[in-house]
Amino acid sequence: MQQNIIVSGVGGQGILSIAAVIDLAALHCGLTIHQTEVHGMSQRGGAVQSHLRISDAEIHSGLITEGTADIILSVEPLEALRYLHFLSPGGRIVTATETVVNMAGYPPFELIEAELLRTGSPVLVDAAALAREAGSTKTSNMVMLGATAPFLAIDQEHLESGIMELFGPKGEKIVAMNIDAFRKGLAFSQQSIQQTVL
Amino acid sequence: MKKHLLLGAEAVAAGALDAGISGVYAYPGTPSTEITEYIQKSPEAAGRGMHTTWSANEKTAFEAALGMSYAGKRALAAMKHVGLNVAADAFINSAITGVNGGVVLAVADDPSMHSSQNEQDSRFYGRFAMVPVIEPASQQELYEATIRAFDLSESLQLPVLLRLTTRLAHSRAGVTRATTRSENPLHAEYAPERFVLMPQNARRQYEGLLGKQKTLERLSGGSSPLNRMIPGTGPLGVLACGIAFNYAMEAKKTFDLDISVLKIGQYPLPRHLVEDLFARCETVLVTEEGYPIHEELLRGWFDDKNIRGRLDGALPRTGELSTGLLAEALGAKLPAPAQGSGIVVNRPPELCRGCGHRDLFEALNRVMEGFDNHHVFSDIGCYTLGALPPYHAIHTCVDMGAAITMAKGAADAGLRPAVCVIGDSTFTHSGMTGLLDAVNDRSPLTVIIADNDTTAMTGGQDSAATGSRLYDICRGLGVEESRIRTILPLKQHLEENMAVLRQEIAYDGLSVVLAQRECIETAARKKRRAGSKSANQ
Numbered sequence: 073m074q075q076n077i078i079v080s081g082v083g084g085q086g087i088l089s090i091a092a093v094i095d096l097a098a099l100h101c102g103l104t105i106h107q108t109e110v111h112g113m114s115q116r117g118g119a120v121q122s123h124l125r126i127s128d129a130e131i132h133s134g135l136i137t138e139g140t141a142d143i144i145l146s147v148e149p150l151e152a153l154r155y156l157h158f159l160s161p162g163g164r165i166v167t168a169t170e171t172v173v174n175m176a177g178y179p180p181f182e183l184i185e186a187e188l189l190r191t192g193s194p195v196l197v198d199a200a201a202l203a204r205e206a207g208s209t210k211t212s213n214m215v216m217l218g219a220t221a222p223f224l225a226i227d228q229e230h231l232e233s234g235i236m237e238l239f240g241p242k243g244e245k246i247v248a249m250n251i252d253a254f255r256k257g258l259a260f261s262q263q264s265i266q267q268t269v270l
Numbered sequence: 271m272k273k274h275l276l277l278g279a280e281a282v283a284a285g286a287l288d289a290g291i292s293g294v295y296a297y298p299g300t301p302s303t304e305i306t307e308y309i310q311k312s313p314e315a316a317g318r319g320m321h322t323t324w325s326a327n328e329k330t331a332f333e334a335a336l337g338m339s340y341a342g343k344r345a346l347a348a349m350k351h352v353g354l355n356v357a358a359d360a361f362i363n364s365a366i367t368g369v370n371g372g373v374v375l376a377v378a379d380d381p382s383m384h385s386s387q388n389e390q391d392s393r394f395y396g397r398f399a400m401v402p403v404i405e406p407a408s409q410q411e412l413y414e415a416t417i418r419a420f421d422l423s424e425s426l427q428l429p430v431l432l433r434l435t436t437r438l439a440h441s442r443a444g445v446t447r448a449t450t451r452s453e454n455p456l457h458a459e460y461a462p463e464r465f466v467l468m469p470q471n472a473r474r475q476y477e478g479l480l481g482k483q484k485t486l487e488r489l490s491g492g493s494s495p496l497n498r499m500i501p502g503t504g505p506l507g508v509l510a511c512g513i514a515f516n517y518a519m520e521a522k523k524t525f526d527l528d529i530s531v532l533k534i535g536q537y538p539l540p541r542h543l544v545e546d547l548f549a550r551c552e553t554v555l556v557t558e559e560g561y562p563i564h565e566e567l568l569r570g571w572f573d574d575k576n577i578r579g580r581l582d583g584a585l586p587r588t589g590e591l592s593t594g595l596l597a598e599a600l601g602a603k604l605p606a607p608a609q610g611s612g613i614v615v616n617r618p619p620e621l622c623r624g625c626g627h628r629d630l631f632e633a634l635n636r637v638m639e640g641f642d643n644h645h646v647f648s649d650i651g652c653y654t655l656g657a658l659p660p661y662h663a664i665h666t667c668v669d670m671g672a673a674i675t676m677a678k679g680a681a682d683a684g685l686r687p688a689v690c691v692i693g694d695s696t697f698t699h700s701g702m703t704g705l706l707d708a709v710n711d712r713s714p715l716t717v718i719i720a721d722n723d724t725t726a727m728t729g730g731q732d733s734a735a736t737g738s739r740l741y742d743i744c745r746g747l748g749v750e751e752s753r754i755r756t757i758l759p760l761k762q763h764l765e766e767n768m769a770v771l772r773q774e775i776a777y778d779g780l781s782v783v784l785a786q787r788e789c790i791e792t793a794a795r796k797k798r799r800a801g802s803k804s805a806n807q
């Protein structure tokens with residue numbers, strides 16, 4: 073088993089927390105992990121991404137080769153498209169639909185949506201709304217992790233214990249809110265998969 | 271064995287802790303910052319009472335590490351690649367004096383310039399200083415190699431340069447830790463014949479350093495776990511330096527290439543292993559994450575046609591390597607490149623909403639509009655983002671401290687007004703000496719210190735001096751009291767701030783304007799910490 077995942081978004085959206093939860097979960101499953109992060113300049117509202125590779129065998133390179141990503145998990149729709157050339161032919165995009173417009177020339181959402189739909193069956197999530205229901209828009213990242221969970225090679229239980237471990241130091245309330253956000257994302261995704269099957 | 275998920279930078283830190291260091295000396299800089307931060311947060315550091323606070327710059331950091339070594343203890347120095355330019359004088363000369371307690375200098379290079387002004391290759395400095403250079407390829411290797419580097423340093427009595435690059439420093443993988451060694455006892459000996467680098471001592475010490483070179487090469491050979499051959503039977507070979515080893519192995523596996531790979535993680539290059547690779551293979555691809563240092567060496571003047579690499583276009587001359595680039599250079603049939611999206615636009619970084627630098631630039635821009643010459647010299651930090659739209663407020667950013675000195679030189683040339691903007695941490699790093707030059711020459715200069723009470727760009731580390739201490743420093747350096755002004759960069763103070771800037775720019779002498787407002791990120795972090803503390807009580 074080997075899975076290549078690109079996690080993307082805008083600096084400040086909690087990309088590293090998503091990666092950290094998957095890392096912890098994979099570690100508990102006894103899998104090998106390699107994960108790159110972006111620090112520095114770009115974290116100031118720029119494009120940030122993380123390459124995540126999990127496998128039951130040795131992983132040599134931390135970087136994902138173009139055309140071989142199984143999943144692009146994005147917290148911002150244009151940022152999902154930024155890494156499109158990494159997506160494998162059968163790969164899937166799971167992205168939040170809320171845009172972050174902090175630069176000139178941001179394309180209209182309809183264009184972005186059309187590009188996303190060209191990739192087969194992307195899962196488009198109104199993460200902000202689900203996060204608000206969970207108690208804070210800050211949990212959008214965990215909504216998106218939940219929405220991606222059905223496609224990950226790690227089960228829900230391990231992902232949730234990853235969330236508990238990561239947010240544990242911040243107190244029970246924060247943990248509960250993030251678990252709730254995760255489950256809302258998961259339920260949405262499962263529902264939308266069923267709909268495409270029907 | 272418990273596996274810890276560590277960034278490469280953190281693996282170096284863990285290695286140094288377990289090697290029994292008594293202190294880390296560093297100045298922040300991407301991608302090296304997390305080395306020191308990991309140590310600062312570690313229970314070991316607190317328990318052992320180690321030195322972990324930030325130094326004013328890389329030179330003071332390395333010199334302090336050398337001093338700790340003089341006193342017999344082990345010290346880690348950490349910095350980014352351009353930081354070694356600042357520390358170079360101390361570093362090169364420490365190879366001449368040699369060390370007592372082990373000294374490892376961890377330098378993080380940034381090929382592709384993700385967060386830097388250039389992509390210089392620190393291995394050059396290692397060659398220049400003629401000390402061992404270690405360049406591991408994985409997190410586990412980084413951890414183990416750091417411990418070995420301290421052994422190497424103590425047995426050779428030389429500083430060891432440990433080089434890592436962005437992708438390794440900032441990627442996470444599982445690391446198992448060994449047991450911790452105890453620190454060295456305090457043990458300072460008089461050795462002026464080594465440490466007083468007057469010519470007669472320096473010449474003898476230099477001879478000694480030259481005499482060690484054969485040993486260094488021998489140590490890179492047989493006994494180093496960092497250098498080894500993964501033999502194949504085909505005519506193609508790869509000399510894989512540092513992290514390039516990962517890409518070579520990934521390409522070998524993915525594209526089923528029958529290649530011999532010589533993994534290199536310790537320099538000087540082990541000659542017999544390289545000869546073995548050339549004996550096995552008709553063509554050798556030299557892969558270096560950085561400058562083609564060894565490719566150039568191996569090609570020599572007469573350009574060995576069996577060598578491929580960055581210099582003949584087999585690999586790009588600049589930037590990071592990748593599995594795809596290596597595979598292509600090795601003749602693998604790559605699948606057609608996946609289609610990107612044509613509608614994607616760049617998303618450059620920006621100053622945070624609510625950042626005080628924004629209000630400073632707003633005021634400065636309005637004031638500068640009144641002059642034919644709008645030139646504003648500046649420097650490195652979050653405020654460098656003032657060069658981008660919508661502000662376009664600053665027009666230079668070269669190396670830390672250059673804001674003041676370049677503005678001074680331009681003023682000497684007759685440019686009026688001569689205005690510069692420098693951050694608090696950049697000022698204490700390298701701006702103070704330049705300000706002294708300006709004081710001594712009575713240069714007509716307006717120095718704006720954008721004091722946000724922190725080293726923001728690299729994640730909010732403590733600055734060496736902020737607030738009223740900056741006032742005291744400027745005063746102490748000789749800036750006239752009446753020409754040190756303080757403004758609060760807030761929207762509602764715009765008119766006032768513009769008036770102050772106008773007055774000081776109009777003044778035909780040296781002024782300092784301290785623009786002081788705390789970084790909003792740091793302020794928020796403090797608040798969160800205070801909140802979680804009271805929640806836990």
Ligand SMILES: Cc1ncc(C[n+]2csc(CCOP(=O)(O)OP(=O)(O)O)c2C)c(N)n1
Nearest residue numbers: 299353650651652653693694695696726727
């Ligand atoms: C010689 C050198 N060391 C370190 C760095 C990394 N670096 C870039 S900006 C910066 C922080 C500057 O802090 P400050 O001047 O206070 O400005 P702020 O980011 O807070 O606005 C650092 C450490 C560098 N570019 N060059």
